[in-house]
Structures are given as structure tokens and as C-alpha cells.
Amino acid sequence: MGAVLSFRDLTLGYERHPAVHHLAGDVTEGALLAVCGPNGAGKSTLLKGIAGVLSPLAGRIDCTIASRDIAYLPQAAEIDRSFPIDVYDLVSMGLWHRSGLFGGIARADRARIEQAIATVGLEGFENRPIGTLSGGQMQRTLFARLLLQEARLILLDEPFTALDAGTVADLVALVERWNGEGRTVLAVLHDLELVRSHFPQTLLLARQPVAWGETREVLTTPNLSAARRMCEAWDETAPFCAPEQAA
Amino acid sequence: MIYDYLIAPFAEFDFMRRALIGSIALAVGAGPIGVLMMLRRMSLAGDAMAHAILPGAAIGFLAAGLNLFAMTIGGLVAGFAVALGAGAVARATQMKEDAALAAFYLISLALGVLLVSLRGSNVDLLHVLFGTVLALDDATLLLIVSISSFTLLALAVLWRPLVLESVDPGFLRSVSRAGAPTHLVFLALVVLNLVGGFHALGTLLAVGMMMLPAAAARFWTRELTAMVGLSVLVGALSGVLGLLISYHWGVPSGPSIILVAGASYALSVLFGPVGGLLPRLAPRRHLEA
Numbered sequence: 038m039g040a041v042l043s044f045r046d047l048t049l050g051y052e053r054h055p056a057v058h059h060l061a062g063d064v065t066e067g068a069l070l071a072v073c074g075p076n077g078a079g080k081s082t083l084l085k086g087i088a089g090v091l092s093p094l095a096g097r098i099d100c101t102i103a104s105r106d107i108a109y110l111p112q113a114a115e116i117d118r119s120f121p122i123d124v125y126d127l128v129s130m131g132l133w134h135r136s137g138l139f140g141g142i143a144r145a146d147r148a149r150i151e152q153a154i155a156t157v158g159l160e161g162f163e164n165r166p167i168g169t170l171s172g173g174q175m176q177r178t179l180f181a182r183l184l185l186q187e188a189r190l191i192l193l194d195e196p197f198t199a200l201d202a203g204t205v206a207d208l209v210a211l212v213e214r215w216n217g218e219g220r221t222v223l224a225v226l227h228d229l230e231l232v233r234s235h236f237p238q239t240l241l242l243a244r245q246p247v248a249w250g251e252t253r254e255v256l257t258t259p260n261l262s263a264a265r266r267m268c269e270a271w272d273e274t275a276p277f278c279a280p281e282q283a284a
Numbered sequence: 285m286i287y288d289y290l291i292a293p294f295a296e297f298d299f300m301r302r303a304l305i306g307s308i309a310l311a312v313g314a315g316p317i318g319v320l321m322m323l324r325r326m327s328l329a330g331d332a333m334a335h336a337i338l339p340g341a342a343i344g345f346l347a348a349g350l351n352l353f354a355m356t357i358g359g360l361v362a363g364f365a366v367a368l369g370a371g372a373v374a375r376a377t378q379m380k381e382d383a384a385l386a387a388f389y390l391i392s393l394a395l396g397v398l399l400v401s402l403r404g405s406n407v408d409l410l411h412v413l414f415g416t417v418l419a420l421d422d423a424t425l426l427l428i429v430s431i432s433s434f435t436l437l438a439l440a441v442l443w444r445p446l447v448l449e450s451v452d453p454g455f456l457r458s459v460s461r462a463g464a465p466t467h468l469v470f471l472a473l474v475v476l477n478l479v480g481g482f483h484a485l486g487t488l489l490a491v492g493m494m495m496l497p498a499a500a501a502r503f504w505t506r507e508l509t510a511m512v513g514l515s516v517l518v519g520a521l522s523g524v525l526g527l528l529i530s531y532h533w534g535v536p537s538g539p540s541i542i543l544v545a546g547a548s549y550a551l552s553v554l555f556g557p558v559g560g561l562l563p564r565l566a567p568r569r570h571l572e573a
Contacts, residue, residue: 116451127451
């Protein structure tokens with residue numbers, strides 16, 4: 038299996054302050070990779086970089102997957118919950134690449150939309166305005182939309198935060214199904230038990246990469262305490278990063 | 285009797301028929317635009333844009349007198365410059381659009397006042413400010429109807445990206461580059477409709493025809509398509525009723541139309557089933573599930 042994503046001495050950040058510092062490595066096709074680390078470790082920033090929302094400060098990301106085949110679920114989706122749109126219409130947006138700007142939604146597509154809604158367990162919610170959904174129901178709706186996108190690379194930023202156990206179990210099953218279909222999934226997660234039981238590979242990030250590999254070798258006590266020690270400082274007077282540090 | 289009150293004014297007078305067609309056409313174009321503006325939290329942006337158009341129209345007026353072509357072009361140029369400038373700054377920098385819009389329209393307004401005073405003439409801008417819905421000539425009527433038709437066509441084409449950009453701009457960015465152009469086209473449509481409106485209602489009241497029906501419609505339905513239809517209906521009825529009130533009581537027509545729209549807004553606030561005041565004060569029994 039070839040690499041779908043290669044980080045080459047990648048530095049991502051805001052206003053020249055690095056949030057992900059000198060990351061190098063490959064994500065192979067079909068990987069199920071958890072991205073873990075303390076708050077401020079650069080996990081979300083890394084996903085933004087891959088999704089193309091943020092440009093690297095240095096280094097680069099080589100991605101063999103076209104941007105239309107990448108699906109990105111941000112941590113705080115900028116969804117206007119007061120907008121008068123129902124679950125069905127929001128989910129149907131996942132067909133964007135088939136319907137495009139103007140195309141109609143064919144009968145077969147309607148069946149797929151209904152199926153996606155059923156898969157995430159929201160049958161009967163089709164006509165509910167999104168403003169009336171609970172947090173878990175909203176997340177299920179967004180997963181139904183992801184389902185329709187049929188992306189080869191799926192980026193999930195804290196997809197299970199603030200959800201109950203049942204919802205998490207359902208959505209994790211969906212993630213495993215995607216992975217079984219050969220799709221590459223990167224998920225930012227905080228629940229280490231969940232990572233240990235469902236994600237074969239883990240990248241432990243604390244601005245610099247702490248460890249990256251098999252989950253049980255990465256999520257060890259020394260690694261986790263090393264990650265916690267790395268500070269979150271944003272130093273206005275920090276010197277320019279010296280090039281030899283890169284190695 | 286009813287005929288005398290409701291139909292006769294339009295049957296007997298050509299200028300009333302023209303005013304009727306003009307205000308209904310305005311309602312048809314401005315209705316959907318107003319709903320989208322409201323849902324995108326841009327209700328006040330329309331007002332800012334109306335101020336931005338004013339100097340352009342005034343310069344056209346200075347250059348060529350009460351000339352439809354010159355004033356329309358002037359208004360469009362000023363409106364587009366402000367809308368596209370503010371839109372572009374908001375997209376390209378960290379500044380939010382409302383702040384950029386405020387900056388641009390204030391510059392436009394000051395520039396307009398400066399240019400007008402340089403000419404040293406004390407222009408009567410009442411026409412631009414308050415419009416002349418009872419004196420619409422063929423060319424103006426044609427302009428208004430064309431703008432409405434074009435608006436409907438453009439919205440039909442851009443509806444999906446426009447809705448998606450309003451609900452979930454992040455998702456649209458992740459699947460398509462259509463977001464920025466769609467938004468700019470939308471701003472251009474706002475300007476077009478305001479320019480169409482200012483010939484009939486004046487720049488300030490033109491915003492009323494856009495926002496009041498939309499704000500009223502929000503209280504009656506949760507469904508977007510119905511909201512748009514309702515907004516057009518409220519706008520058109522406000523046109524009819526406003527013209528009749530203006531005819532029978534001899535009051536200015538532009539403000540009458542907007543006041544009728546305002547009254548329908550007030551009624552909606554009070555009685556609207558979707559979050560209206562009275563339904564909230566008199567809650568019905570809750571359901572089992």
C-alpha cells in the first residue's frame with residue numbers, strides 16, 4: 038500500500054508561531070489513524086493543513102488524493118443551526134460532487150440519501166429542522182452527509198466529543214466500516230480507551246511528534262507524560278527556528 | 285362599493301397601474317433576496333448598501349439631470365464598488381464583512397457628498413431619497429421588471445450554493461470553490477434590486493421592500509421555500525394596499541407601501557406561529573413525544 042499522505046518537515050501555525058513543528062512521516066492508504074495529544078498540541082491544526090484550510094509555514098504535505106476525494110469534519114463546524122433547513126436537505130449536500138452546482142438529485146440519489154439517514158439511525162428525522170436536533174443527532178446527521186461524500190480520505194476532528202456511549206458506538210462502527218471499504222481515516226481523539234480498542238495506529242502529537250506507529254507502542258506511560266510536559270507556550274520573543282533543529 | 289375602493293383606482297388611472305406593476309415586480313425580486321439577507325444575518329447590510337448607492341445616483345443626477353440611465357449607472361457603480369470591495373476585503377483578510385461594509389459605505393457616502401458640493405449646486409435629492417412610484421415611465425418600469433426577472437433567474441441558478449453557504453460555509457469551502465463567487469454575485473443582486481427599488485421608493489425605502497416582508501415571513505414558517513413565497517406575497521400585497529391608501533387618503537405612496545409592510549411585520553411579531561409573541565405567551569399543552 039502506498040502513502041496517500043506524506044508530511045515533509047511540515048510546520049503549521051498561526052502568525053509564524055508553530056502549532057505543528059517539524060512533522061515528518063507517511064500515512065499509508067487504508068490506514069485508520071488516531072491523532073492524540075494534549076490541548077494545544079496541534080491536532081486540529083494538522084487536520085486543517087491536510088484539508089487545505091491552512092497553508093504550511095514551512096515544509097509541505099504531499100497528498101496523492103484529489104481535494105474532491107477528501108472529506109473534512111471540523112471540530113466546531115460553522116453550521117448555522119437557526120437556518121431553516123431539514124435533516125434530509127443537509128444530508129443531501131453530501132452529494133455535492135454528483136449534483137454539483139445545478140444538477141438535480143436523481144431518484145437513485147434519493148434512495149441513497151434515505152439509506153444514509155437510516156444508517157446513522159435517524160429514520161423519521163428527515164423533515165426535522167436542524168435547529169431542533171440534539172448534539173448527538175446533529176453529529177449523526179453530519180456523519181450521514183460524510184457517508185454520501187464517499188471520500189477516500191476522511192478527516193474527523195474530535196468527532197465523538199460530548200456524545201453518549203450509544204452514539205459513539207454507532208459512529209465508531211461507521212468509521213470502521215469506512216476503513217473496511219479501504220478508505221483512509223484520520224481522527225483526532227481524546228478517549229484513549231477508544232483509541233486502544235478501535236484504532237490500530239496512533240500519532241501522538243505535542244507540537245512536535247512524540248511517537249507515531251502501532252497504537253499500543255505509542256500510547257505508553259512514558260510517551261504520554263512526555264507529551265504532557267511539552268508546553269503550550271506562545272512566546273512573542275521566541276527566536277527564529279534554527280534550520281538544524283529540523284533534523 | 286368594494287370595486288370603488290379596491291379596483292377603480294387601478295382601472296381608471298394609468299399611473300396607478302404602472303405603480304402597481306412596479307411595486308409587484310419589486311416585491312418579486314426583493315422578496316427572496318430579503319429572506320437570504322435575513323438568514324445570513326445581513327439585514328442591516330442592505331441599509332448600508334442603500335447609503336452606498338446614494339452618492340452614485342447623485343453623481344449621475346448631477347451629470348445628466350433626472351436621467352434614468354445616468355442615475356442607474358451611477359448607483360450601480362457605487363453599489364458594486366462598495367459591495368464587491370467589502371466582500372473582497374472580508375474574504376482576503378481577517379476583517380469581518382460587516383466591519384468592511386461599514387468602512388466602504390462610509391467612504392462612498394463621504395465621497396459622494398464631497399463631489400456633490402464641489403459642483404456647487406444645491407441638488408434636490410428628494411427623488412433619490414424617496415422615489416416616485418406614481419411617476420414611473422416606460423423605461424423605468426422596464427428596468428424594474430428586468431431586474432426582477434434577472435434576479436429570479438440568477439437565484440434559480442445559484443440557489444444550492446447560496447443556501448449551503450448560509451448554512452455551512454465551512455463545508456462548502458471543503459467541497460467547492462464556488463463560495464466566494466456565489467457570495468459576490470449575491471451582493472451584486474442586492475445592489476441591483478436596491479437600484480431598481482430606488483426609482484420607485486427611493487434608496488432608503490427600497491431596503492424596506494427587501495427586509496420587512498422577509499422579517500414578517502420568518503414568523504409564519506420554518507420552511508425556506510415557503511418563507512420566500514410568503515415574503516413575495518407580503519411585499520406584493522403591501523404594494524397594492526399601500527397604493528390604495530395613498531390614493532384614497534392623499535398621502536405619499538412610497539412611505540405608505542413600506543408602512544403597510546411594517547404593519548404586516550408588527551402583526552407577524554404578535555401573532556406569528558413560529559416564535560411570535562402571543563403564541564409564546566399562551567403556550568399550548570405539550571405533546572407526549
